[in-house]
Amino acid sequence: MTHDHDLVLRPTPAQTEAALNPPPGRNGGDLVVETLAGLGATTVFGLPGQHALGMFDALRRSDLRYVGLRVENNAGFAADAYGRITGEAAPLLLSTGPGALTSLAALQEAAAASAPVLAISSQVPTAGLGGGRHGYLHELPDQAASFRGVVKSVHTVRTQSQIPSAIEAAWKSALSAPHGPVWVEIPQDVLLAETAIPVVTGGDAFPDELPPRPELTAVAADLLSTAARPAIIAGGGVVRADASKKLRQLAETLQAPVVTTPGGKGAFPWTHPLSLQSWIEDRHTTGFLEDADVLLVIGSGLGELSSNYHTFKPRxxxxxxxxxxxxxxxNHPALGIHADARLALQALLETVSEREDPTAPERVRALLAKVAERIAAQELTLEQEVLASVRKALPADSPSFWDMTILAYWAWSAFDAKGPNHMHSAQGAGGLGYAFPAALGAAVADPTRPVLAVSGDGGALYSIAELATARQFGLDVTWLIVDDGGYGILRDYMTDAFGEATATELTRPDYVALAESFGVPGVRTTPGTLEQDLARQLASPGPSVVLLPAALRMFAPTHLD
Structure with missing residues (x-):
């Protein structure tokens, strides 16, 4: 009897000849790019540095497309978005020490949002490792330790023969559920040394599946099928698993209303009769979910934003x-099922019984009417009109990327994403500067659609350097900057807490003139002309900036009576 694991793929005569006579002039960096290409990568992001030059020199001899950004953190955000849009592991090439550390905030966001990023960093020469020589430029006592608490897995390389296997293992880790960023580090001398190792011609790094335990889905299916008032919270895991159609099918079978978290935006159709939309930061929605006798939470950890700031108390x-x-x-006791959302939804679809509940759509309509009444009472017409203008200007199939800014906080609750994997924000880790570089990564991933980035003036200052990247690569991104003179949300928080704000006001550049100095068209708009100006720039190829001077307000705290 022959078992699959006994089978060995035998090389062809041509492969044997190529292996015995590898082309001259290759180094350890070639093993990196050859392995990436063999695994299916087509594009890499990053920033060169002294210790990483072996990798960057090898790019010259490969077919990989290199997209270089101006700051490592922004390169990480671009790779994050590329991974979200394509579902592939996005390679991120970095140098040692300061370059590597500058990417940490981006990798934290990728971890929080389950975005597959494959970060490959150089390291000081092997002579400086393990208690050897000291005093190398960029040296850290234990560089990998700086990343262990952030990324999903760490893979260290010390010899050239370890490179293909380490990168394959990292690739597999990044794409196994839950997706996430991973870290590989390779010493400078290993990257630079000439290699006689044969050209890497392929890779086998299929991610592990994570099916649910059948005895648990059987119990879950029985609970849902016999529930009087079932409801569903859909998080980012549904989007990452590409399981939106299965979610809709299950909700319709059970007649269960669905609310999506900020990370799950677009996982369920906004105007569906069972859609509670995304008003998860609302006391009426919180009460509705608390009243469910069986609540299915799929692809969400019910963290701060998804639990209305931990005020949600399911009964x-x-x-x-x-x-x-x-x-x-x-965060809450539950029938816990450790599984990929897609596989778990499929298991439930195969075992649940159909429910009839003609009252469910009416209960949804009543809840949304209460939400609308509460918002209308707060005189927030400007904010709602600005968000509506953005929605009207943005093509339905275009992705949008939102920074940590007041308009994004509105969008988490009130913006119709028009589909799964269309709306992305930095709500996972909550760092500033995400939107524009992430939008650039999305434009690289899919150049057939214009991409929108939305920032406040504070967050925009983190990313200004990437106007040069947008111009250099001709990326089709329109950047909406809402300028309120400072860190608007922090201004509001401090004023509410302390009576006045400190350290929130900013001296800003003329963003339109600044964009034009990079060769990027800029336009100053108003709330009344925003829709037309934004639509015009989105319809024009290449990068552009739309500046909206406006002081927007948040809706009142939604977890208080």
């Missing part, structure tokens, strides 16, 4: 499906 039975084991039952 019924909770079923939580989550690929990240550490998030399972971390």
């Amino acid at each position: 019924g039975r909770v079923i939580q499906i989550e690929a990240d084991l550490g998030k399972l039952e971390s």
Whole structure:
């Protein structure tokens, strides 16, 4: 009897000849780019540095497309978005020490949002490792330790023969549920040394599947099928698993209303009769979910934003499906099912019984009417009109990327994403500067659609350097900057807490003139002309900036009576 694991692929005569006579002039960096290409990568992001030059020199001899940004953190955000849009692991090439550390905030966001990023960094020469020589430029006592608490897995290389296997293992880790960023480090001398190792011609790094335990889905299916008032919270795990159609099918079978978290935007159709939309930061929505006798939470850890700032107190039975084991039952007791959202939804679809509940759509309409009435009472017409103008200007199939800014906080609750994997924000880790470089990565991933980035003036200052990247690569990104003179949300927080704000006001450049100095068209708009100006720039190829001077307000705290 022959088992699959006994089979060995034998090289062809041509492969044997090529292996015995590798082309001259290759180094350890070639092993990196050859392995990436063999795994299916077509594009890499990054920033060169002294210790990493072996990798960057090897790009010259490869077919990989290199997209270089101006700051490592921004390169990380671009790779994050590329991974979200394509579902592929996005390679990020970095140098040692300061270059590597500058990417940490971006990798934290990728970890929080389950974006597959494959970061490959150089390291000081092997003579400086393990208690050897000291005093190398960029040296850290233990560089990998700086990343272990942030990324999903760390892979260290010390010899050239380890490079293909380490990168394959990292690739597999990044794409196994839950997706996430991973870290590979390779010493400078290993990258630079000439190699006689044969050309890497392929890779086998299929991600591990994470199916649910059948005895648990059987219990979950029974609970949902016999529930009187089932409801569903859909998080980012549904989007990452490409499981939106299965979610809709299950919701319709159960007649269960669905609310999406900020990370799950677009996972369920906005105007569906069972859609509670995304008003998760609302006391009426919180009460509706608390009243469910069986609540299915899928692809969400029910963290701060997804639990209305931990005020959510479910009274019924909770079923939580989550690929990240550490998030399972971390905030609420539940029937915890450790599984990929897509596989778990399929298992439920095969076992649940159809429910009839003609009252469900009416209960949804009543809830949304209460939400609308509450918002209308706060005299926030400007904010709602600005968000509506953005929605009207943006093509339905175009992705949007939002920084940590007041308009994004509105969008989490009130913006119709028009589809799964269309709306992305930095709500996972909450760092500034995400939107524009992430939008650039999305434009690289799919150049057939214009991409929108939305920032406040504070967040925009983190990313100004990337106007040069947008211009250099001709990326089709329109950047909406809402200028209120400072860190608007922090201004509001401090004023509410202390009576006045400190350290929130900013001296800003003329963003239109600044954009034009990079060769990027800029236009100053008003709330009344925003829709037309934004639509015009989105319809024009290449990068552009739209500046909206406006002081927007947040809706009142939604977890208080």
